[in-house]
Amino acid sequence: MSSRSADPLTLEVVELIGTVVARYHEEYEHAAAQHSLTGAQARVLNVLALEPMPMRRIARTLRCEPSNVTGIVDRLEARGLVERRPDPSDRRVKLAAPTDEGRATAGRLRDALDFAREPLAGLSVAERTLLRDLLRRMLGEPGA
Amino acid sequence: MSSRSADPLTLEVVELIGTVVARYHEEYEHAAAQHSLTGAQARVLNVLALEPMPMRRIARTLRCEPSNVTGIVDRLEARGLVERRPDPSDRRVKLAAPTDEGRATAGRLRDALDFAREPLAGLSVAERTLLRDLLRRMLGEPGA
DNA sequence: TATTGTTATACTCTATAACTATA
DNA sequence: TATAGTTATAGAGTATAACAATA
Incomplete structure (x- = not known):
């Protein structure tokens, strides 16, 4: 264990x-x-x-x-x-x-919740899409 | 604003x-x-x-x-x-x-903190590497 | 009887300010 | 005088149990 x-x-x-x-x-x-x-x-x-x-x-x-x-x-x-x-x-x-x-x-x-927005601006659209898909799968969400 | x-x-x-x-x-x-x-x-x-x-x-x-x-x-x-x-x-x-x-x-x-571990098991090594790099860049960490 | 919202109670976390014992 | 830890105080969040009004 x-x-x-x-x-x-x-x-x-x-x-x-x-x-x-x-x-x-x-x-x-x-x-x-x-x-x-x-x-x-x-x-x-x-x-x-x-x-x-x-x-x-x-x-x-x-x-x-x-x-x-x-x-x-x-x-x-x-x-x-x-x-x-x-x-x-x-x-x-x-x-x-x-x-x-x-x-x-x-x-x-x-x-005011800039946390995820500003750092995300440094990622390309393709990278953000990738991140979205990985997070979705990690969370076991539909569409993953 | x-x-x-x-x-x-x-x-x-x-x-x-x-x-x-x-x-x-x-x-x-x-x-x-x-x-x-x-x-x-x-x-x-x-x-x-x-x-x-x-x-x-x-x-x-x-x-x-x-x-x-x-x-x-x-x-x-x-x-x-x-x-x-x-x-x-x-x-x-x-x-x-x-x-x-x-x-x-x-x-x-x-x-007991299975949260990140178990869901991560569903991702391949390549995908976990990708996720790591995206998170690093999002956080503005060195090596990003 | 069951459910909705509230109250009463007790505990923990939190910040601020004042205190003590060291340095 | 400055610092480390504590105490005192007050406000907020939390769960549990008991309660009034309504279903």
């Missing part, structure tokens, strides 16, 4: 991916902080910018407990970035939706 | 990287939880398994405040995975080092 992958090439790729993950996180937190948001708040705002949804579904999307979402949406709502609306078809449900300002913030947030 | 990268290919690669990051984190937290460790505790244990070091340097390595490290090492020490030793050359310094059990746990932890 131990030291299963002595292969140096594979280990290097694993380490490179670790570096990508670390850098991605730094950039994400930094971009969020520039708007005085925490990472968790930025993630919730981002999923809501794509599509308003019930509290419960936010939790499933972010893979956390529903009780956490209550607090995060509370803080976003207190800052006027998100609002809670009733669901006409089920009075138990509350739909969380971004305000206009919330949508604007989400947009600026995404623009 | 807005919507700088309309290029669909680049956007897809960015999204794939986001997926890699999310999956990597899940696997990491899961592996840590299997040993009743938090992600932060697992990260500290891992860097110490490579090389014992002063508290201050752990903080620099993990890019957090030194005061945080105190608590994390406290908890690792309470569980017998890490110990604090005096530094003979400077009595202000405390060197954090893994115990035998800490080293063993770190080893098992790394084995």
Whole structure:
């Protein structure tokens, strides 16, 4: 069970991916902080910018407990970035939706995520296509 | 400043990287939880398994405040995975080092990180080499 | 009865500032 | 005076369990 992958090439790729993950996180937190948001708040705002949804579904999307979402949406709502609306078809449900300002913030947030964009500019279209296909296969995605 | 990268290919690669990051984190937290460790505790244990070091340097390595490290090492020490030793050359310094059990746990932890290893097994050596070079260039590393 | 969202609780991580013991 | 580590404090995220309203 131990030291299963002595292969140096594979280990290097694993380490490179670790570096990508670390850098991605730094950039994400930094971009969020520039708007005085925490990472968790930025993630919730981002999923809501794509599509308003019930509290419960936010939790499933972010893979956390529903009780956490209550607090995060509370803080976003207190800052006027998100609002809670009733669901006409089920009075138990509350739909969380971004305000206009919330949508604007989400947009600026995404623009700030230069991490993958700028480095990618150094790769040719053929190379980016190659990278896309390799990542797809690594993730076991359809079309790989 | 807005919507700088309309290029669909680049956007897809960015999204794939986001997926890699999310999956990597899940696997990491899961592996840590299997040993009743938090992600932060697992990260500290891992860097110490490579090389014992002063508290201050752990903080620099993990890019957090030194005061945080105190608590994390406290908890690792309470569980017998890490110990604090005096530094003979400077009595202000405390060197954090893994115990035998800490080293063993770190080893098992790394084995559990199948994320990048198993999917990578589906790629040929040539493809892994290609992926390595693309990631290197993306990260602006030497040898790219 | 089951589900949605919330509250209450407890723990960890995080940064800031102040403290101590060394240097 | 400067540095290493710690403590005190406060805010945020997290999971668990219990709760009210609704289905």
